[in-house]
Amino acid sequence: MKDFRQEISETSGWLSKIGADPSGGMTRLLYTKEWLDAQQALKQAFEAVGLAASYDAIGNLSGRLQGSKYPDQVILSGSHIDTVVNGGNLDGQFGIEAAYLAIKYLKETYGTPLRTLEVISLAEEEGSRFPYVFWGSKNVVGTANSEEVKSICDKAGVNFVDAMQNAGFNFPPKNQSPRTDLTAFVELHIEQGKVLETEGQTIGVVTDIVGQRRYSITLQGEANHAGSTPMSYRRDTIHAFSRICCESIAKAQAEGDPLVLTFGKVDPKPNVVNVVPGYTQFTIDCRHTDQETLERFTQQLETDIQRICAEMDIVPSIDLWMDEAPIPMDKQLVQNIVHLCESQRLSYRLMHSGAGHDAQIFAPHVPTVMIFVPSIAGISHNPAEKTAVCDLSEGVKILAQTLYQLAYQE
Incomplete structure (x- = not known):
């Protein structure tokens, strides 16, 4: 040809x-x-x-x-x-x-x-x-x-x-x-x-073509002084985010291919050096070729977010704004x-x-x-x-x- x-x-x-x-x-x-x-x-x-x-x-x-x-x-x-x-x-x-x-x-x-x-x-x-x-x-x-x-x-x-x-x-x-x-x-x-x-x-x-689930997650804690607030008194949303991120990625790695998980945007507030972040918004993007696996895995993520936040006195808001099935x-x-x-x-x-x-x-x-x-x-x-x-x-x-x-x- x-x-x-x-x-x-x-x-x-x-x-x-x-x-x-x-x-x-x-x-x-x-x-x-x-x-x-x-x-x-x-x-x-x-x-x-x-x-x-x-x-x-x-x-x-x-x-x-x-x-x-x-x-x-x-x-x-x-x-x-x-x-x-x-x-x-x-x-x-x-x-x-x-x-x-x-x-x-x-x-x-x-x-x-x-x-x-x-x-x-x-x-x-x-x-x-x-x-x-x-x-x-x-x-x-x-x-x-x-x-x-x-x-x-x-x-x-x-x-x-x-x-x-x-x-x-x-x-x-x-x-x-x-x-x-x-x-x-x-x-x-x-x-x-x-x-x-x-x-x-x-x-x-x-x-x-993989299915995709995308989330916007908001964590509401309490902003406070970085020097005078003891660690045990804090409602630190970045600490909560870090736990969510680390646990979720570890579970994604254990699940294996073709599942992929991405924390693509993190926006803490007030986002300054000397204040405990009392508010953090972040995104999650999860993809898989099997709908049942995608649903099971992301439902577990949601459960983990609720559990971690409850342990840390953080109020989560979970918005699943994209839910595309595998094709x-x-x-x-x-x-x-x-x-x-x-x-x-x-x-x-x-x-x-x-x-x-x-x-x-x-x-x-x-x-x-x-x-x-x-x-x-x-x-x-x-x-x-x-x-x-x-x-x-x-x-x-x-x-x-x-x-x-x-x-x-x-």
């Missing part, structure tokens, strides 16, 4: 300039000028290779190659065009580039498919500008809640709806139904971890990709995704699969995000062959 390295470099070259930070990195936030410029540039690229390009109401961009026999059966591939602040130029963007190059190659090599092929540049996944994630994919499958975004603003105070309308988009009509023409969704993505690189493997075939990929699509890798003697591994992706939004509604390529040193959401172009090319090859099977074969 064709070597895609040169086309990947060329495509990434012009697309990565849009939203590039002069000091390095990439910032392309939903409904900003950089975001709109990138979508417009992709629209021109889609049209230049003979794809019918169009936006939906909220700004998802599609490029379609109409099928000859089953035009209403759509094989969809792509990813999100938005980035985190000062991120890299592969997360999301590469999945769009890959789908575009794969469909371009299939059109040039095999002509019109039996089923419609569509590359999609999803409007938003990251939640980097507004506190809402998967706005693009949720609108495609009909699970977006417009009421949830009407009152939210970015850090500059810009309202979500105003930003959307200023970019030329709006909410879908209330009587618009979710898409029912999708027969498969395939997302190619960098791993954002270092398993593939460490194991010397080229392709990751994703079997599951399995389609078993047949997974097996198809495994067969492709084996037939080409390509090094691969079956693996789960520890990060969230648009594929998890599509999977409950349409057969879905993800393909990973290695991330150098596992770095992502960072200007240093990088994958060897030879690995990117192998990913596009597997994607193109997968799309060929789905769209060109009976």
Whole structure:
């Protein structure tokens, strides 16, 4: 099959300039000028290779190659065009580039498919500008809640709806139904971890996307003088936090892979050197591929927090604000990709995704699969995000062959 390295470099070259930070990195936030410029540039690229390009109401961009026999059966591939602040130029963007190059190659090599092929540049996944994630994919499958975004603003105070309308988009009509023409969704993505690189493997075939539970925990104790308050009299919320953190991480380590547990933000008050911290807020992020294990483990965490706080005369408040179930990929699509890798003697591994992706939004509604390529040193959401172009090319090859099977074969 064709070597895609040169086309990947060329495509990434012009697309990565849009939203590039002069000091390095990439910032392309939903409904900003950089975001709109990138979508417009992709629209021109889609049209230049003979794809019918169009936006939906909220700004998802599609490029379609109409099928000859089953035009209403759509094989969809792509990813999100938005980035985190000062991120890299592969997360999301590469999945769009890959789908575009794969469909371009299939059109040039095999002509019109039996089923419609569509590359999609999803409007938003990251939640980097507004506190809402998967706005693009949720609108495609009909699970977006417009009421949830009407009152939210970015850090500059810009309202979500105003930003959307200023970019030329709006909410879908209330009587618009979710898409029912999708027969498969395939997302190619960098791993954002270092398993593939460490194991010397080229392709990751994703079997599951982890479930996630996220908490905001508040501990209320008593602020007091650091010099005149004896240790036995203190209601020290940082001491309570440290016990919770140490016990929980020890239990996570004992539980073992694939469970992961992160204490990502800690905010003590008054946060000065000479006052016992009487208030601390912190976050917990727990992930696992099995729902029962995720629930059991996090329920134990909650019980431990209550016990530790009771022992220390601390009042806890536990807010479980994200509860996303694990999402399995389609078993047949997974097996198809495994067969492709084996037939080409390509090094691969079956693996789960520890990060969230648009594929998890599509999977409950349409057969879905993800393909990973290695991330150098596992770095992502960072200007240093990088994958060897030879690995990117192998990913596009597997994607193109997968799309060929789905769209060109009976």
